[in-house]
Amino acid sequence: MRAVVYEAFGGEPRVREVADPAVPVDGAVIRVEATGLCRSDWHGWMGHDPDITAFPHVPGHELAGVVEAVGRDVTGPRPGDRVTVPFICACGRCRECASGNQQVCERQTQPGFTHWGSFAERVAVGHADVNLIRLPGGMDFPTAAGLGCRFATAFRAVVAQGRIGAGEWLAVHGCGGVGLSAVMIGVAAGARVVAVDVSPAALELAAGLGAAELVQIAPYAPGEPDGIGGRQGRDEPGEHGGPRDAAAWVREVTGGGAHVSLDALGSPGTCAASVGSLRRRGRHVQVGLLPGETVLPMGRVIAHELEILGSHGMAAHAYPPMLDMIAAGTLRPGLLVTRTIGLDDAPAALTGLGGPAAAPGITVIVP
Structure with a gap:
């Protein structure tokens, strides 16, 4: 063959x-x-x-x-x-x-x-x-x-592990195959979805699938674990005078943070941004593979009683x-x-x- x-x-x-x-x-x-x-x-x-x-x-x-x-x-x-x-x-x-x-x-x-x-x-x-x-x-x-x-993994991540509910906010970090699947599944479950990606084309697909908010960010660079980047179409300064990070934009457009957030790509930047996107008692689901070690903001996890979940097919x-x-x-x-x-x-x-x-x-x- x-x-x-x-x-x-x-x-x-x-x-x-x-x-x-x-x-x-x-x-x-x-x-x-x-x-x-x-x-x-x-x-x-x-x-x-x-x-x-x-x-x-x-x-x-x-x-x-x-x-x-x-x-x-x-x-x-x-x-x-x-x-x-x-x-x-x-x-x-x-x-x-x-x-x-x-x-x-x-x-x-x-x-x-x-x-x-x-x-x-x-x-x-x-x-x-x-x-x-x-x-x-x-x-x-x-x-x-x-x-x-991709699709079955996203289905279980959103529905079973993330336990998304109708009317809740779902943030999807990375709009490749898994991420776009999660957008579609979240919308079908009645969630309000925020799509986060570096690619305008990927975000356009997410919008077509029903994403309520789009956050376009700059590519994650080494040494920038928070995923610094501006929201699509806007460039206001953040707390420290620079562009706001992805997590801050998600918290703003959701009125305090997502109930569920997925890292659908798998990088230190997207993982940290996903955790930082959550409101109190929110649920982070790690779907994308993470080569090597990743440092999570565990102080935030403890203070806000966040859940950290894996999802494997x-x-x-x-x-x-x-x-x-x-x-x-x-x-x-x-x-x-x-x-x-x-x-x-x-x-x-x-x-x-x-x-x-x-x-x-x-x-x-x-x-």
């Missing part, structure tokens, strides 16, 4: 012929019809993820396709099924899986990280009975490819309510897919995710 392969962290990815995946005894081989290009793939390529330990490596963890073959121990999925998978593939047998928390499975696997992923014509997935999710008949593959990581069994909202038209994740590319274009698109010119919305690879 053809696949995107790299031989070292930061090494040049190339499309080349590799061996087809073997069928796991408890798993399935899926013919990839679409796979999302995600910033997590870039983190993996850069060496930020400890699960990648062997080379050559094939990235890709958001996928949708058709089951080609199943192992002898699989009882549910059959060849020909149209499916997607969560990016956290669970074992189904550990203590966390038994409690329903497959998203933090003790023996989890992740396509594109623990083993070869979906930037390929085929991919193997283990524990198929636990992890394969049948697609609704009317859902196309590019839309489904964005569910397994969503278990396959939790997909039905989200899929029901998509089927009803309440959520329209297909609107977030702004670009489709072929496998030959994937290497350049992957390496470009670390720069400022990354395309807004979700890019999907069609092998």
Whole structure:
């Protein structure tokens, strides 16, 4: 099969012929019809993820396709099924899986990280009975490819971890695929959403999805953990005579701070700004990966009794309510897919995710 392969962290990815995946005894081989290009793939390529330990490596963890073959121990999925998978593939047998928390499975696997992923014509997935999710008949593959990581992750982050309520303020820091998904989901839940990003194009997409307020900031610079930047269209001085930081703008436009704030990007600046955006007893949800150590304003966390929560994907069994909202038209994740590319274009698109010119919305690879 053809696949995107790299031989070292930061090494040049190339499309080349590799061996087809073997069928796991408890798993399935899926013919990839679409796979999302995600910033997590870039983190993996850069060496930020400890699960990648062997080379050559094939990235890709958001996928949708058709089951080609199943192992002898699989009882549910059959060849020909149209499916997607969560990016956290669970074992189904550990203590966390038994409690329903497959998203933090003790023996989890992740396509594109623990083993070869979906930037390929085929991919193997283990524990198929636990992890394969049948697609609704009317859902196309590019839309489904964005569910397994970004959209499902945002859904759980906003609804389950953030516990957003109708009429509450939700601040979303970083309007890439996860952030724009969170905007859409927050609006559908009845929240008033503040979208924060450096990109006017990303904020325009957020506005189209129903964001009530837009905060455009300057890019975060080393040594500026508060994310200094001005609000879109305004440039008044802050308390110390300089441009106000992102957190101050969010607190102003929300009348005291957000009830829930998400760091959907993953940087020291966005994390600190998200925590600083909250009103008293607010809830910060960390979704974006944070390479290295990050210092949080713990004095503020204590004084305002803030909650600090992580959110790590969503278990396959939790997909039905989200899929029901998509089927009803309440959520329209297909609107977030702004670009489709072929496998030959994937290497350049992957390496470009670390720069400022990354395309807004979700890019999907069609092998």
